[in-house]
Amino acid sequence: MAKVRLQQIRHSYNADAGEKTEYALQRINQVWEDGGAYALLGPSGCGKTTLLNIVSGLLHPTEGKVFFDNLDMTLTTPDQRNIAQIFQFPVVYDTMTVRDNLAFPLRNRKMEPFEIEERVKTVAEMLDLTALLDKRASGLTADGKQKISLGRGLVRSDVNIMMFDEPLTVIDPHLKWQLRSELKQLHRRVGFTMVYVTHDQTEALTFADKVAVMFEGEVVQFGTPEELFLRPNHTFVGHFIGSPGMNLLPCELDGGFPVFAGNRIKLAAPITQINTNKKIELGVRPEFIKIDENGFSIKVNRIDDVGRYRIVKAECLGQNFNVYVPEGLEIPTENLRVSFDPQHTHVYCDGWLQNEKEPA
Amino acid sequence: MALEFRDLSKKEYDVTLIAPISLKLKPGIFNTILGPTLSGKTTLLRLMAGLDRPTSGEIWFKEINVTNLPVQKRNVAMVYQQFINYPSMSVFENIASPLRVKKIPENEVKSRVNKVAELLKISPLLDRRPTELSGGQQQRTALARALTKEAELVLLDEPLANLDYKLREELREELPRLFEESGATVVYTTTEPSEALLLGGFSATLHEGKITQYGLTQSVYKDPISLTAAKIFSDPPLNTVKIEKNGEGIYLNGGVHWKTKKYSNIPNGNYTLGFRAHHLKLDPSNADDLKLTGEVLVTELSGSESFVHVKTNEKIWVVHTHGIYNFQQGDTIEMYLSLSNCYVFDTNGSRVYAD
Secondary structure, eight states: OOOEEEEEEEEOSSTTOOSGGGOSEEEEEEEEOTTOEEEEEOOTTSSHHHHHHHHHTSSOOSEEEEEETTEEOTTOOHHHHOEEEEOSSOOOOTTSBHHHHHHHHHHHTTOOHHHHHHHHHHHHHHTTOGGGTTSBGGGSOHHHHHHHHHHHHHTOSOOSEEEEESTTTTSOHHHHHHHHHHHHHHHHHHOOOEEEEESOHHHHHHHOSEEEEEETTEEEEEEOHHHHHHSOSBHHHHHHSSSSOOEEEEOEEETTEEEETTEEOOOSSOOOSOOTTSOEEEEEOGGGEEEEEEEEEOEEEEEEEOSSEEEEEEEETTEEEEEEEETTOOOOSSSOEEEEOGGGEEEEETTEEOOOOOOO | OOEEEEEEEEEETTEEEEEEEEEEEOTTOEEEEEOOTTSSHHHHHHHHHTSSOOSEEEEEETTEEOTTOOGGGSOEEEEOSSOOOOTTSOHHHHHHHHHHHTTOOHHHHHHHHHHHHHHTTOGGGTTSOGGGSOHHHHHHHHHHHHHHTTOSEEEEESTTTTSOHHHHHHHHHHHHHHHHHHTOEEEEEESOHHHHHHHOSEEEEEETTEEEEEEEHHHHHHSOSBHHHHHHTOSSOOEEEEEEEETTEEEEGGGOEEEOSTTTTSOSEEEEEEEOGGGEESSOSSTTOEEEEEEEEEEEEOSSEEEEEEEOSSOEEEEEEESOOOOOTTOEEEEEEOGGGOEEEOTTSBEEOOO
8 A cells, every 4th residue: 555646747648738728637736645535526527537547557647756655656557556446337257256356366466375265255255245256247236246346456465556436337326325335434444545536526525535626637626525515715616516516606895895796795704815806706505595584685586395405596686596495494485585604605716715714 | 198108018038127007197297207227217218209119008198099109100209328419410400300300491490409509508519510529518419409309208318327417417407497398298217316306397216117106206205105115215225124013112123112102093013114314313303302322334424414324223324414423433323313204114115104
């Protein structure tokens, strides 16, 4: 296992790239501690797979370096890096038994048969595959096959890092819950450095201790799930995390406080030093807008009932935003008034979070 | 009735894919068929479209028996999970293709394609080819084609499954409204309960080729008539526990028991209690909440919420709660449950109603 350090990584698929836009990866600096659980989260085309391929050695970056512990691995090949990778579609040897599938990487490494047996047994137990060891892999369901892919990584003792590329896409929602929690327990147990690549926020946030949110070839925020939710560093993070995401509303500043639709909005602390020629937005999550009779009046366009909660589709002077209302709380039918929670209302300038004092 | 199945079934070799189903879908309504993989969703849609013949039974559309009517003669449009467009044609021609088949005059083709392209926000892309588009744009093109066809029956087979999470969110919100105006009867399949809830309309739960419940989406969610329907419509999975009811006593394995008058009209015997993850709470909300204890297996955080997986005497449950709870593996925690949030099922899995 290893600590992974990415230093000033840039990548272009075009050999003579010059313009900024031709870079699939802009400038990536990341440190993944030994034994940590990380996720790369972003939409299609954000560069997450490019970054994954650079770490695994399938691609060599145009600029920058990849370190495993203190070894420069930038120009090494994938087989020199000892990486276990689990893909979207399970990769198994269909004609082999589950046992032979799990033993395969160890036989390749010419390990002693008794040792192979021991390791396969341990990993099969971890993954609940013991009863299936003599079955052919072809007869297994998608989640069973995905467990084999995972097991082939776990049997090896030389793995530096385990990487998952959208591993649950083909798994049913109910089994996803089970596999996800098993994977997390497994991580605690084996202590491998794990990196999980996905566009699905729930998978990223629930699996990882720290998530790198990627947008247009950049990591716009690297933080814990709580940080990404409470203090999105960039409007993209606010929008991408949460369902629905953060409300982003145009506003003006008056004495360090935003004015939205004629209402002066309270913040934890006033904003100082801001270039008002830039695009100023107010960001507040639907969860932090409260029904409040002392608040400002809004128009209700629609209420979506999702069972556990409702989303009020609200409008104020032509600006649309969402308000989250938990199950059981009554929504007034007339003259609905709301207020924004000052501790969780942020101001963004050209997309980036403006400095405020840390909420007390 | 727009679409009706009468004892419809489908077998392939000896495998029953669709058990005899009788169901009437309301006209001009957005219908969602919710069921796990291999429950028969696609098979059912193909029967509706006329792409496959049923083994037995009949399909009626607007009071006409269409069972043996080939797909070309049915006024139906279908969109698949994979983005399917004509790769050699422009986006415009892709959307226009159903109108070309009907030999609609050129100026009308133009106005109809432009209108639909605007609705789906792909007007600037009309000159491009599908391969030059992102996945979301390709699926918008396929949906636009289904809309221009002005079919009376629109079948959408997990159309958002291959899209990014956020794109899915956006299109999901637009879809019901897009088809609302057209007056078409829409049938949409999905594996995800939250998707059915967000789409609204009517929902049917499908389990091993059988429709287990059909009704207003909100009613099916809030008032499941069977354990299978409740399980299909729960994400995180439905928490369950086996109980024995005897007089006012409710007994669980492991000696835990409570007294309640709530179930006085239910005969003594064995039942299963089912409750959703967000109804299992970490703090008591009422004095008469049931108190349970369990051992934490793992806690998943999603920013503002926690999913705590807990091992109890009976089973593994999930607590879905607001706020960040950083329990460690092995911690013993107390959980609270209100009986008013529980569904009671008999040993056959049918719902039993208290009061």
